[in-house]
Amino acid sequence: MKQIPSRYNPQEVEKKLYEKWQGEGLFHVESGSSEKPFTIVIPPPNVTGILHMGHALNNTIQDILIRWKKMQGFASLWVPGTDHAGIATQNVVEKKLAREGKTRNDLGREKFVEEAWKWREEYGSAIVAQLKRLGASCDWERMRFTMDKGLSSAVLEAFVQLYGRGLIYRGNYIINWCPRCQTALSDEEAPHVETEGKLYYIRYPFKEAPCSMLKAEGVVVATTRPETMLGDVAVAVNPKDKRYKKLIGKKLILPIMGREIEVIADDFVDKEFGTGAVKVTPAHDPNDFEISKRHNLEPIKVMAPDGKMNENAGSYNGKDRFDAREGIIKELEEQGFLVKIEKHHHAVGHCYRCHTAIEPYLSLQWFVSMKELARPAIEAVKKGKIKFHPKRWTKVYLNWMENIRDWCISRQIWWGHRIPVYYCRGCMETGMRKSKIQNPKSKTMQGVIVSKIKPEKCPDCGSNNIYQDDDVLDTWFSSWLWPFSTLGWPEKTKDLEYFYPTSVLVTAPEILFFWVARMIMAGMEFTGEIPFRDVYLHGTVRDLTGKKMSKSLGNIIDPIDIINEFGTDALRYSMMAITATGQDVFLSKEKFEIGRNFANKIWNASRFVLMNIGDQIHRVGAPEAHLRGVLSLADKWILSRLNKTIAAVTKALEQYRFNEAESLIYDFFWHDFCDWYVEMVKPQLIQRNTEYEIRNTEQILIHVLEASLKLLHPFMPFVTEAVWQNVKERKSIMVEKWPEPDKKLIKKKIEADVDIIKNIITGIRNVRANMNIPHSNRLNVYIAPLKKKEEAILGGGIEYIKNLARVEELIIDKDAKKPEASASLVLEGFNIFIPLKGVIDIEKETVRLTKKTEEIKIKLGFSEKRLKDKNFTKKAPEKIVKQEREKSEKLKEQMERTRETLRSLS
RNA sequence: GGGCGGUUGGCGCAGUUGGUUAGCGCGUCACGUUGACAUCGUGAAGGUCACUGGUUCGAGUCCAGUACCGCCCACCA
Secondary structure: OOOOOOOOOHHHHHHHHHHHHHHOOOOOOOOOOOOOEEEEEOOOOEOOOOOOHHHHHHHHHHHHHHHHHHHOOOEEEEEOEEEOOHHHHHHHHHHHHHHOOOOHHHHOHHHHHHHHHHHHHHHOOHHHHHHHHOOOOOOHHHOEEOOOHHHHHHHHHHHHHHHHOOOEEEEEEEEEEEOOOOEEEOHHHOOEEEEEEEEEEEEEEEOOOOOOOOOOOEEEEEEOOHHHHHHOOEEEEOOOOOOOHHHOOOEEEEOOOOEEEEEEEOOOOOOOOOOOEEEEOOOOOHHHHHHHHHOOOOOOOOEOOOOEEOHHHHHHOOOEHHHHHHHHHHHHHHOOOEEEEEEEEEEEEEOOOOOOEOEEEEEEEEEEOOHHHHHHHHHHHHOOOOEEEOOOHHHHHHHHHHOOOOEEOEEOOOOOOEOOEEEEHHHHHHOHHHOOOOOOOOOOEOOEEEOOOOOOOOOOOOOOOEEEOOOEEOOHHHHOOHHHHOOOOOOOOHHHHHHOOEEEEEEOHHHHHHHHHHHHHHHHHHHOOOOEEEEEEOOOEEOOOOOEOOOOOOOOOOHHHHHHHHOHHHHHHHHHHOOOOOOOEEOOHHHHHHHHHHHHHHHHHHHHHHHHHHHHHHHOOOHHHHOOOOOOHHHHHHHHHHHHHHHHHHHHHHOOOHHHHHHHHHHHHHHHHHHHHHHHHHHHHHHOOOHHHHHHHHHHHHHHHHHHHHHHOOOOHHHHHHHHHHHOOOOOHHHOOOOOOOHHHOOHHHHHHHHHHHHHHHHHHHHHHHOOOOOOOOEEEEEEEOOHHHHHHHHOOHHHHHHHOOEEEEEEOOOOOOOOOEEEEEEOOEEEEEEOOOOOOHHHHHHHHHHHHHHHHHHHHHHHHHHHOHHHHHHOOHHHHHHHHHHHHHHHHHHHHHHHHHHHHO
16 A cells, blocks of 8 residues: 655746756647647746746746647647847846946947846846746747847848838827936837826916907916926917917917017917917927927927936926926916916826836937737637637727827837838938928838848948947837747748737736737738737736735745645635636735645545555556446446536636636536545445455546546646656656546436435434534435436435445334434435434424424415416426425425424424 | 626626526535445525616516626727
8 A cells, every 4th residue: 555645845846847847848749749839939938037927827827828739639828038128128137237327328329238138137037047946838949039040130120111111100290208317108009007196287478468468468278297398389268269269379488488479379279278378389299299290389408318408498497307397386386477376187198117207308229110910810719710818808908009109119228129221321312301291101221221231331321330239129020020939930940830820818908908919910911811819808906905016015925935835836826816807916925825735635535546556557548448247326427527627728718717617627627526535435445345346446546536637737746746656667657648528428317316315314414413413423314206207316325325324224114103302304305213212302303394394384385376376387498487386395395394394392 | 978798686707599386506404424426415595687777478587777896909199
C-alpha cells in the first residue's frame, strides 16, 4: 500500500512538475504537428512589470484554454512575450538614474538606451519566472520581445507600408502633452478624470467702447484654464447669438498682455454655455485651434514643454502653469477684470503613466490616418468573423471604430522604435521649412526619406547631410502587429501560415481600444486576414470595496504571496470560480481557501482510492473492457453523473463559461463522487468478499477518478498531475485525451432512483440528529413502500441505506404498521418508521412534524390553486399539467400520513 | 451628455433559451475524530430574487419605467 501524506503540499510538487513539463518539451508545438492548430498569443506584459492579479486572471484563462485544447488533440500553441512599454520603462530607468543623481540628458541618448537594455536584461525575466509559477504552458522556445530584431523589422515594414499608402502624415496639431514625461500621447493614453475645478469669468475690455454699449465694459469670457489667456488671439461668439451680434469685428484688449484681439463669429460656440463668448487660444486648445484655422489666426504658444510658461507669457515666463494660474487670477482681480469664479465639474485628461494633468499642446507630430484602416475592421466584426465574448463589447468596439480619430504615434522619448524617417538638411533649407503642415494625402515630400535603413544620400538632392527623426513610435505601434509579428511577419514563415489567424485573444476590456481594435485593423491591413476569431474579455480585478487593484492605491494582493501560501491551483481555481463570464472579480485573501480546500479534497480522494486498490492498479483500464456481471445501482449512477458532467463541462468551456465549468466539476467530484459514491462503495472495498463486485468497483473508482482529474487538469494543473504521477509511472496528464461523454451511460431513471435512496438516508440522518442519537447506536428501521414501483427502487439501495444511515436492521414490508414510540418520515412513496423507544423526544418530534405539515400545506395550496385555474389546464403544455397533478396527489398523500402520525403522537 | 454593468438569505456570488421545492461558498447553530480528508463529515436555521407597472396559464428569468452603486466613452470653453 502506498504511503501518501494526508495533506496536499503544493510547494513540494509545483516546481518539480513544471520542470518536468518543460524538460519533456510538452509546451513546445511545431507547425503542422496536428491537423488542427489552436493558437493564442499572450497579451505581452511590460518588461518592467511584476505579476499582478490582473495578469494572474488573464493568464490562467489562457492556460485553461491551451491545456484543454491540447488534450482535445489540437496543436495548441501559446506564444509568450513581453512588451518594451516605451514610456513606462523609460520612466523606471529615469527614476533609477535619479537615485544616482543623474538625468537622461547627462547620459545622452545612446548611453540611456544602453541603460534601458541593461535594465531589461536584469528585470525583464522576472515576469516570465512568475508566469511559470502560475503554471503557464507557454511555448517558451518562441519567446518574443517587441524590440527583438524580427519584431522591430515588422514595425519598420508596417510604417513604411502605411506611409507608402499615404496613411501616415506629419503635422502641427493640438495633441495631448504630458509635461512631466515631456512627450505627446495618443487620445487613449490621456484618459479623462472627473475633476472638481473652477470656471473663471474674465472681462476683456473694448479697445473703444461702442457708444450704446451697456454697462458691461467689454466681453466676459469663461475659462477653466485662465493661464492660457496669455495666448489668446481672439474672442469667439456664435453668429446667431443676438447678444453679441453687434460686437462681431469689434476690438478688445487682452488684459495683462495688453494685446489687441478681435471678436469673431464661429458656429462652434455654444450660446448656452458660460457667457456665450469664448476666448480663443489656438496653441493650447483643440477647438480653438480649429477656430483659428478657419479664421487665419496665428497661434501663440505661451507654455514650454515642461509645463512652465515661456517667453510669450510676459512676466510669467518661467513660472509653472498652476502657479501662473494663481498669479494671473490675482492680477486680474486687482485690475478689476475678474468677474466671478464658479465651481465647475469637468473631466480633465491625465497621463496614463504618471497621472499628471495633460496639456493640450500644439506641436509637430506623426499621425496615422485611421478612417480607412477602420473600415475593414468594422466589417470583420459586423459580419461575425470576429466574435466578442461577452457579446456586449461588440457595440462598444463598433461605436469607437465608427468615430475613430487619427492616431498620434510619435513620442518624444528615447526608449522604443525610432521613427524610420530621415531628413536631408540640404532640402530642408529650401522646401520643408516653409510648409510646416504637411498635406496628409501627399505621399512624398522633398527631403523627407522614409526607409527601413538609413539612406546613404538624399534621393532628391544627393546630399549626404542626413539625420534621423528624433522621436520613437508609440509602444502600441509594435503591439498592434503582435499576433502576426510574433509568428514571423513580414517574412512568409511556415508558422505564420499554419498558426495564423490565431484562435482567441484573451484580454481586459481596458485595452479594447489601445490594443484589440488596433490589432484587428493591423491584421486586416497587413495580412488581409482577421488576427483572431474570438475575443474573450474578462473583468477587472478589484478589492472588496470595488476599487481597482493597483499599486498606487495600496490594495494589492500579490499572486505570488497567494501561491506561496495556498498553492498555484488554489489561486487559479478560486479566481475562476468567483468570476462569472466577463464580470469584474472582487478579491480578498480568504477567497483562496476555496481552491486550497478543493485541491486538498482531490488529493485525499485520490489518496483513498490508491490506498485501497493501489496494489491492483495494473488490472485497471477502460471500464467497458473490464466490467463484468451486473453493475450496482451506485455504479450506474456515478457513471451517469460522470458522463453528464463531462458533457456539461465541455459545453461550458466552449462558451467561455469558466466558473460554470468549475462548479459543475466541483459539485460532481465533491458531492457526487466523494460524499456519495465513495461512501456507498466503502464497505465493499473493506470487506473484499465478492470478487465480481470488487472488480467493478475498483474499475469504476479509478475510471471516475481519472476522468475527473482530466476534467480538472486545465484548471488545476499541479494537483492533478501530482496525483496522476502517484497512480503509476506514466506520462503527463497534459497529453491525456480530454474525456468524451458516453451518452448511453446517462440514465435519468437511475439518477432519480438514487435521489430517492439519498432522500431516505438524509431523512433518517435528520431524525438521528434531531434526537441526538449517537453514531454508534444503530437503529432498526421499517420501510413500507406504497407501491411495487417503490419496492423495486429500494431493492438496489438497501445496503447503502444501512451503511450510510447507520441502520442495524432494515425491515421492508409493505404492510408494516407504525411501531410504538417511533419517529415517522414523510417521503414520497414510502412510509418509514424508526422505533425509538426510550430515545424519542415526543415534543421535538411533534415540532418537527408540525413544521413539515406547514411546509406541505403551503405547497399543496399553491398546487391546487394552479390546477383549479382553467387557464392553466387549458393553455399550459400537457406535460406540465400532468406533472402538476402528480405533484398535487403526492402532496396530499404526504399530508395525510403526516397528520396521522402527529395524531398518534399526542 | 451618451453607453454599459450590477442590485438574489449575515457576507461574497451562480442562476444558458420563462415551467416542479431559487442554488453554491463563507459565516452561524447542533452533533461528530466511523479505517481518504477537521483544508473534514452529518444535520439544521436563514431568501416576498432593489422598486413599480406590463406581457403570460406561469416571471429571479421577457418588456417599460424608477431608485441606488460602479464602469466606459464624449472637443461645452
